Amino acid sequence: MICQACGIEAPTKYVSFHQNVGALVVRFSKSTEGQLCKSCIHKHFWSMTGTTFVLGWWGTISFVITPFFLLNNTIRYITCLGMARVPTGAHAPVLTNEAVERIEPHAQFLFDRLDGGDPLERVAAEVAEMSGVTPGEVVLYVHEAVQGESRE
Numbered sequence: 001m002i003c004q005a006c007g008i009e010a011p012t013k014y015v016s017f018h019q020n021v022g023a024l025v026v027r028f029s030k031s032t033e034g035q036l037c038k039s040c041i042h043k044h045f046w047s048m049t050g051t052t053f054v055l056g057w058w059g060t061i062s063f064v065i066t067p068f069f070l071l072n073n074t075i076r077y078i079t080c081l082g083m084a085r086v087p088t089g090a091h092a093p094v095l096t097n098e099a100v101e102r103i104e105p106h107a108q109f110l111f112d113r114l115d116g117g118d119p120l121e122r123v124a125a126e127v128a129e130m131s132g133v134t135p136g137e138v139v140l141y142v143h144e145a146v147q148g149e150s151r152e
C-alpha cells in the first residue's frame with residue numbers, strides 16, 4: 001500500500017526483477033524486490049529486462065542464466081498487468097498531527113489486531129475507514145509507534 005521504491009500511497013504488489021550484464025569473465029547482476037506500485041513495476045521491469053536482453057549474454061554463465069532472468073521478469077510482470085494503476089494525485093503519506101489524533105482512539109484495537117497476527121495491510125485498511133484517514137497514514141503511525149518503543 002506504500003510503494004517501497006517511490007514511497008507513494010498506491011496499490012502495490014510484491015515483485016522481484018533481476019538484471020544480468022555479462023562481461024565475458026565477470027558478470028554483474030542486480031535485483032529489485034519489494035512491494036511496488038504499478039508505475040515502479042513498469043519502470044524497473046523495462047529497464048532491468050531491457051538491459052539483460054541486450055547485455056546479458058556475454059559469458060558462459062551469463063549465457064545460461066540470462067534466459068531464466070528474462071523469463072522470471074516477464075512472468076512477474078505479466079502477473080502485475082491486472083493491478084490497479086496508481087491513482088492520479090497519489091502522493092507519499094504524511095503523518096500529520098490531525099491524523100494521529102484521529103487514529104489514537106483506535107490505537108488499542110489496532111495493536112490488538114496486530115498482536116493477534118492479522119496482516120498490517122488489512123488492519124490498516126479497517127482502521128483507516130474507522131478513523132477517516134488513509135491506510136498509508138495508519139501504516140506510518142504503526143511504524144512511528146514501533147520505532148518509539150525500541151528507542152525507550
Ligand SMILES: [Zn+2]
Nearest residue numbers: 003006037040
Ligand atoms: Zn512506486
